[in-house]
Amino acid sequence: MKRQARFLVAFSLLLSLLLGSASAWGLDLKEEKELGREILDMVRRHYRLINDEEVAGYVQSVGQRVVKSLGAAHYDYRFFVVDDSTPNAFAIPGGYVFLFRGIIELMDSEAELASIICHEVAHVQARHIHKRLEKGRILNIAAIVGTLAGAFLGLEGDAAQAIAAGSMAGAKALELKYSRENEEEADRLGFKYLCAAGYDPKAMVSIMRKMNRMSWRSDSRIPSYLLTHPALGERVGYLELLAQNAAASGGTCTVRDPMGDFPLVQAVLMSRHTDPAVARDRFRAWLDDDSHKVGASYGLGRLALDRGEVEEALRHLRQAAAWKPDSSLILTALGDVYHKMGRLGEARKALEQALEREPDSPVAHLRLGLVLQDEGRWQEALHHLRKAETLAPYNPRLDYHLGILYGRMNQLGEAHYFLGRYYQQMEDRRLALFHYEKARSHLSESDPRRKEIDDALEEMDKKRPRT
Template sequence: MCQKGNIRTKILALVTILLFLLATGKSSYASFTIQDEKKLGKEFYEKLKNKGLLIKNPKVNDYINKIGQNILSHTNKSPFHFTFSVIKSSGINAFATPGGYIYVYEGLIKLVENESQLAGVLSHEMAHVKSRHIAQIIEKSQKLSLATLVAILAGAFLGGGGEGTAAIASFSMATATTLNLKYSREHEEEADRKGMSYLVSTGYDGRAMLNFLRIMRRYEFYSNSIPSYFLTHPGTSDRIRYLDGLLQTTYKKRGVKSI
């Protein structure tokens, strides 16, 4: 079986197991606590690791973790212990799950032009976690079952890639509808604003976040396909304008060294 087929099989098995295990738990979350975030995030991470979907290369993992932990040391304290992992996929995506778990696809790492851009991606995802954006989405929904919460994570992980089609199709229409995890414009602006602050405070070039989005736009144009990253991070044009505005105002006033 080809590598893509193996990945598809593992993902389908992972989703099935998660749905079975968690569907038997508490029926819904009216209030999604920090402990709930930690539990769900850890469960998902362990399943990914056990199914062999995460890169095991020590050099790659040390490199990603070093960047992530360095950025984290320049931010406010968080109730979460952050874990940075690389997913075995040529897809162009990065996402964060509840509890401090941040994932970057191999394909995205190969696409960025420098470490600052990769650090910008991690900073943005860290801001989503520290701002508890997914918890806010879940709390607003209130009727989401644990099975659906896992489906949402699976949807973010699969990210619209080819290997995700069959798994998503197996969910009911109701689940597929709630599975559509997209951050709001307010969420994205907050993550960009805080992420930019983390990035600059750590000593990276603040323009890297803006340049990364422009690279993604070029990739979308020349590949004639929508990168998975855009499916969970909407409003790219708005984000480009917002980041450009930050660079022209807030960070420009601090001097060239700040960007």
């Protein structure tokens, strides 16, 4: 909780630093997108993002389904999962939306996940942060640097207070706490997006009610979501009224299964953040519960695959597929198992079926690309890997395989560029530097990636230990 509060303060101050000139308050969309990328880099440096393909890819797929319901979208939206148990979510300028693992663990359905995504997307579409920044004040740069140091270098107590003292008064006008008017507009827009995406609007009421209840539990932290999204308790009634009016109008929003593949993602999170033996016992107990048996089989399959027991994994995943044959995520997992078994034709068929059900699944595109690569169908493989990179960037494993494939195709500039990105994310400075320098020697002078490489080299140089 303390870390999250420090981040919100530092986040506000970073915005003020980047928007420090008087002319910057009139940001256009291009400048706002550039600002978003700067903040994204900051978030990535100070939070661990979940790169698990099923979890990150699934959230990205649900997010893109919401985006399609917007009509005209101002941004190329990207969705990320932060590996933190704090129940929180936030969006930043430029269309970047972050959901913390803690808030996903509060949810019970895909519809609830889509509800939070819709609300955050609504804040971005309405440019609420941008509008609040226009009312802010320019801060003293020295105070900003001090506050950032206090937030991210772990300074506590009197030291942090002394460093931040000059910043907090100036930062007050830049707090990211949305106004009541902001929230009502985001509720109204988010509700519309949720219906257009085919989800039950009552899901927005249920997830907001859960977070509001947490604030009254004596044994629980107040959800961080309440720090930036005020008056949640009052708004639950307003959301209920919206849902009742939608039902009374005679139209229905719900065309999708409200659960979707959410139980499978819950199983993945449990298998990753619970002792494997405890998770296995829990999954086995769930097999007798019709509401949990698909997730239980999927979870047991994932645990078996982690142990390298592919035959057992295949048995559990086939059972899950028999219970839920329309699941893109289960078909994608089956494709992964078949691939590991060397059964490339069956792997390709399962993954193609997964993409028929969910064309924007980054994990299905990634895994199909790897199968096609092993079949020697390099151009087709490249198409699917690049599609996966477009849908869900910043995946180290994907960067690695793109580098390898481009190398096989003798496109050395691209090969070294993606391998440089991979080793940079792996924090292997020596290999990242090697591949980035090689990439620069192969890429043309006009290639915009040369600037990305220069920026990456500069960033790595800043982190280099000084003797």
